Amino acid sequence: KVAIYRGEPALYLNGKPIPLITYLHYGGETGTLHKQAAGAGLKIYTDWFGASTAGNLGQIAPGVYDxxxxDSYFETVLEAVPDAYFLPHIGVTAPAWWQREHPEELCLFSDGSRGPSSLFSRRWMEEMAADLKRLIKHLRQAPYADRILGYIFYSGYTAEWQMWATWQDASDDFSEPALAAFRDWLRRRYKTDEALQGAWNLPNATLDSAQIPLHDQQRRDTPFLRDPARDKPVIDYLEFTSDGVADAIIYFARAAKExxxxxQVVGTYYGYMAAHGARQPICGHNALAKVLQCPHIDFLMSPNMYAHRxxxxxxxxxxATESVKLHGKLWIDESDLRTYLSDPSSGYGRTETAEETVAVTWREFSNVLTRHVAVSWFDMSGGWFSDKPMWDMYAHQLGVAQEAFARRQPFHGDVAVFTDERSQPCFGFSNLNADALTWTIARMPxxxxxxxxxxxxxxxxPDLPAYKLxxxxxxxxxxxxxxxxxxxxAARDGATVWLFYAPGYVTDxxxxxxxxxxxxxxxxxxxxDGxxxxxxxQPGSFLAAQLDPATALGPQSKLAPRPVIVDETAEGLARFIDGGVAMARKRLGGVPVVYCASVSAPVEVWRELARAAGAHIWCETGDGFYTDGRYLAVHAASAGEKTIRLPWPRRVVDVIRRATIADRTQEIRRTMARGETMLVRLD
Structure with a gap:
């Protein structure tokens, strides 16, 4: 089960809480790689059954189950690692034979082509849920039943419950099941044709004739904001897609739990709030709050962020990791780092040498460790980890994780960052969304x-902690x-509020x-016109002490519509390069409020505003920084001396080098090479 341990969600195995660290690869089971992983202490496996575009729940033909x-997979791995445990991926996309028999239930793209089973097909949900239940019944009666901890069910693009066209040039879903589901959604929301006509500003709109917005409407990149006075059909459709995906997830989670x-524990991929850039409004992942309310979901997961890795x-x-934990769910970081043993063309921040891979993996582990979540090391093609430096590192990390887990305490930062999934359908298909979300979060460390x-x-x-910013x-x-x-x-906490772009600008x-x-x-x-x-x-502002007033900051893109500050009672902090105040500070009811009329700010501005709000600045050199107050890590963005200032004196022990740095100090200094990772324990 997943339950609270020392104030935060954790997996309990045989009644005892454990730091969840798993290993997985994709396909071709011989047990060889699992035996290697077991040598490093990794004995929980989250391997795959089925595929994103065609699932395998055991029904190999109509009415034929095999x-x-x-059975072969579990027997093979258990023969290699007798004390293994499993948390398998189970694909719930319809199998290929079902898709051939039911083309009308498949996703329909804007170019007329078909995808896999529509995420809004009621028939798909009902029949696959029945097969999922039948499969789980078989697994629970098998000789290896006591080795299965739970299930990761999946569907959608790349198995991650993304809309099928999320990363395609075409858009979706124009199928009959999607259209019927959209109209049902509209009926629940508006009840009458008159209410729909008023909301959509279309006198001829009806609940029975409403259509899915066309491709050009869904993928329009300008203006950056959709106006509900004319764009409400698109806003509604995008909200519906996330609602519908969330409903499918909840449906399958309930089936698995039953x-x-x-x-056993049940979970899946969802809640990619900062991953999609321009595609965030269309991805189907903007109903995380709804999924977090589901009592049948124990954990959620995703790959680690691809940006800046x-x-x-x-x-x-x-x-939004802290929201996931606040709702009592465990977050699993399925880390698919491209190691030096991966294909040279694999991209996504691939490292070239064993030393580089080890350093980046320690960085990833440090983020997992200090944010108190779980990790699944994804040996995607098989063999990406098969070298002594890798297995030695994983064994070392497992010991660190166990020690840290036993002494961990709840921790929260000084800065609370919020994203609003309700606002996402109001944004256009614009890379400004990547600036506002993806790159902001990727650079926060x-x-x-x-x-x-x-x-x-x-x-x-009421259980949200207090923050300074x-x-x-x-x-x-x-x-x-x-x-x-x-x-x-903010008034209660003596905190500062910082708002970006156009807060409250969109109304019904x-x-x-x-x-x-x-x-x-x-x-x-x-x-x-923007x-x-x-x-x-702005020269003379408190930000000018640390930032060059001659340097252009923020996205080098057109922003339309664009707010411009025209308030002489506010303290100007920045100006748009083509004129007009872009950032200002003012007290509102006694609360310091900073407003940036652009969509993002560089790391240096974040640092100075955090400092002004009273946040402790641990590291000022722009390196990746991670801490929970008991462990602290730095991953060097550049070569040179790094200084980390602690808020209190501590004994500092280098976890990677297994050496004491200082018996009691409030400052850590180390000369580091670019890409080097330091992880220390603060006693």
Whole structure:
């Protein structure tokens, strides 16, 4: 089961909490690789059955069931590693034969081609859930039943519950099942044709005739914001797709939990809040809050962030990790780092040497360790880890994880970063979304302050910790209750609030600049045709002490619509490069509020605003920095001396080198090569 251990979610095995570290690879079981992994102490395996585009639940033809492949896999691995445990991936995409027999149930792309089973097909859900239950019944009656901890069920593009067209040139889903599901969704929301006509501003719209928005409507890149006065059909459809994907996940989670009588853990991929860049509005992952409410889900997972994962870069997660934990779910980082043993063309930050791979993997492990989550080391093609330096490192890390797990305490940072999934359908298909979310999160470890990442919908939870800086990245749909809760929290905590772009600008009736003023206390004008998103620091502002006022910051892109600050009572901090105040500071009801009318800010601005808000700055050299107060890691972005300032004196022990650095100190200094990782324990 997954339950709370020392204040945070953890997996319990045979009644005892453990730090979950697993190994997996994709296909071709001989047990050889598992035996190698077991030599490093990795004995929980999360391997795959089926594939993203065609599942395998044991029904190999209509009414014909054969579980021989499943039995063979478990027997083979258990022969190699008799004390192995399993948390297998189970594909619930319809099998190939089913897809051939039911073409009308398949996803339909905008170019007329078909994909796998539609994520909105009721027939698919019902029939695959029945087969999933039958498979789980077989597995629970098998000789190896006591070695299976639970199930990872999956579907969608790359098995991650992404809409099938997320990364395609075409869009989706125009199938009859999707259209029927969309109309049902509209009926639940609007109830009557008159309500739909008013919301869509279309006098002829009806619940029975509503259509899925066309490709050009879904993929429009400008303006950056969709106006509900004219774009509500698209906004509704994009909201529906995430709702529908979440419903499918909840449906299969319930089926799995019923089949195992609640005695095994169940989870899947979801909640990629910072991973999709321009495609975030269309990906189907913007209903994480709904999935987190599901009692049948024990854990969620994703690969580690692909952005900035190269040597000298950072390790971050795709989700709002602290929201996942706040809801009692375990997060699993399925780390598919491309090692020096992977294909040279594998990309995604591939490292060239054993030394580089080990350094980057220690960085990844440090992020897992200090954020108190689980990790699954994904040997994607098989053999990516098959060398002594790799297995020695994994064995070393396992010991560190066990020691840290036994003494861990809840930890939260000084900075709370919020993303608003309700706002995502209001954004266009624009790379500005990557600037606002993907690259902001990918570079957060370089700020040098401690930070947490949440859904905005969790801001009002009473168990949310107190912070010194509250940051809203994309809350264009900021509602009044959340705004009041934000200001009340900040006033209570003596904190600063920082808001980006156009908070509160999008209302059900359309775009309203008064919403920005209400959210920030700062007067703005809207330039409908926009201008540059780039800006420079204003000479004389407190930011100018650390940043060159001549350097253009922010995205070098057009931003339309673009708010411009026109408030003489606010302290100007930055100006757009083509004119107009881009960032300002003002007190609102006694709370310091910083408003950036662009979509993002560089690491140096984050650091100075965090410092001004009272956050402790541990590291100022722009290196990847990770800590939970008991362990601390630095991954060098550049060569040179690194200085880490602790908020209190501690004994410092180098975990990687197994050596004491200092018996008691408040400052750590080390000269590091670019890409080197240091991990220390603070006693």
């Amino acid at each position: 579980y021989g492949y499943f 089949a195992c009588q609640g005695e 190269e040597l000298g870069g950072t390790s971050t997660f795709m989700t 370089e700020v040098g302050a401690t930070w947490d990442f949440y859904l905005l919908s969790d801001l009002r939870r 509250y940051v809203l990245l994309n809350a264009v749909r900021l509602d009044e209750a959340t705004r009041q809760a934000l200001m009340a929290r 009736a359309g775009l309203d600049p008064a919403g920005i003023q209400k959210a920030t206390g700062i007067h703005v004008e809207i330039q409908a 201008g540059s998103a780039a800006y420079t620091i």
